[in-house]
Amino acid sequence: MSQTDNTPPTSDERVKDMSGFRKALLRPELGSICGVILVFIFFFLTARDSGMFSPAGVMNWSIVSAQFIIIAVGACLLMIAGEFDLSVGSMIGFSGMSIALLSVSFGWPVWLAIIVTFVLCVAIGAFNGWLVIKTGLPSFIVTLAFLFILRGLTIFAAIATTRKTIIGGVREVAEGDWIAAIFGGKILTGLFQWMGDHGWIETFVRGTREGQPVVEGIPMLMVWALVLVIFGHLLLTKTKFGNWIFASGGDAQAARYVGVPVNRVKIMMFMFTAFCACVLASAQVMEFGSAGADRGLLKEFEAIISVVIGGALLTGGYGSVIGAALGAIVFGVVQQGLFFAGVESSLFRVFLGVILLLAVILNTYIRRMITGEK
């Protein structure tokens, strides 16, 4: 044994040196970066003349992508922490309805309705997480139950109070409300007007809005998406808590043995996912001026698909917020791009399935290269 003591080989001859380029490429986001490049090339070739890349067209698919990004960030962090939330879509419907009912039907000020809804949703998220931890059941089952419970409650609440499943008139009551503006407003409107005045971007040539730019500004929805991505990315990769998220999903027992508060981490990620769903719901309600009981249908799967395209491992412990955001962009661009390209809309699902499959195969390969999994 004394021979092996202090003379480690200077390098292992079986480990090939990796070139810097290859190392830079080997990232969890690689699959989704390829996906983004591919879909842009595809639509640039097929739909260039359709207006997809005009300011209004860009705004169209950017907004859809931003919607996906907002819920994907929450789903991504939760998935890395080793759990799922299938109740995201129902949570979007529930929180939108809550805001509309409280503000329009009950006459509360909009800012109060939004704050109360956020508290309620985050509390439901915490309860979801608590149930998963306490019962030890798979989060898949627990949150599947909440998918039905929240959707049912949403429809019931809407019908019982107003006899309708769509509640309008939110825009009118939200006029001048500053919290409502955080979700439904637009920024940089001056800049866009100025660009329109100089003829750099399209303006309306007729009608009451003559002279105003077609794209008035950047909707807050997109600002939220950007802020959440930056926050999620920093939290995951640059903080102590981020390390705990990885550890909780990678191996909860091993993490507990070294003192990581796994239960707290998981419950907080359920709360964050609910928060993200509530952000999207608030922005939608402010944008449409109404809430519908069926809003957010299937959004949980869209979020999970975005996250998986982004390179996260379904069983937890591995993934990237940037990747999830890129996955959401792929999703958004494909969904809107097929419309611009004039393709039959039912083919969207075929396209999506193919992309999902390709991304997962590529991601699995990349992940094995990085982590040495067999």
Added chain:
Amino acid sequence: MVKPLIEMQNVKTMIEMKGIEKHFGSVIALSGVSLDLMAGECHCLLGDNGAGKSTFIKTMSGVHKPSAGEIFFEGKPMSFARPRDAIVAGIATVYQDLAMIPLMSVTRNFFMGNEPTRKIAGISFFDHAYANDVTMKEMKKMGINLRSPDQAVGTLSGGERQTVAIARAVHFGAKVLILDEPTSALGVRQTANVLATVDRVRNQGIGVVFITHNVRHAMAVGDRFTVLDRGKTLGTAKRGEITPEELQNMMAGGQKLATLESSLGGTV
């Protein structure tokens, strides 16, 4: 490599476990196990499967509360409510398959639960530069050359993973290191590396409890040997007082293995 035993008489006792009993409902897992551990000693805990080795070390590391018996840590009576209490006191446990998270980088694993932070604009961030630096240095000390500290633990061999886990425990101030079958899943060369690491750690004055059912691994590094059988201590022997054959027979409960001895040719 092994210190003379006379020298050890002056060394302080790290842990003393007296008459530990543990009952799980009607099952008596431990019925009076005693063991003491000196600083700088490698105390091997041997026993066949089901002898109670794991239950016993779990009472030492705060996972189980003993049903009866006393634990003294550095001379003071101790009762750990949670594993975290034992870790804070300086008792670290390296579990065979739960040591590391393969999907995470070596640095992230090394500092898991003890992340260094640095404040930037009032927000505390994980100090990656410092963490990477320390990890590289500690790994070098243990004889592992990492390609980069971002390398996932999954790319390391089983022996290297155990070594990283041991290095981690030592870096964060363990005075007592409990190793739960660190060599049972390893090849010959990796086993040698882990045993060399155990030796290095012991020479730093850390008390090591080394659980194994491989007598040869125990003989390679052990200063004392305690054999457990069916929840009881069969006895403790010092190095040089006992032959590998005697140890082997004790572990197997005496005569049963004697009949097999000829066919196995002493290779177990």
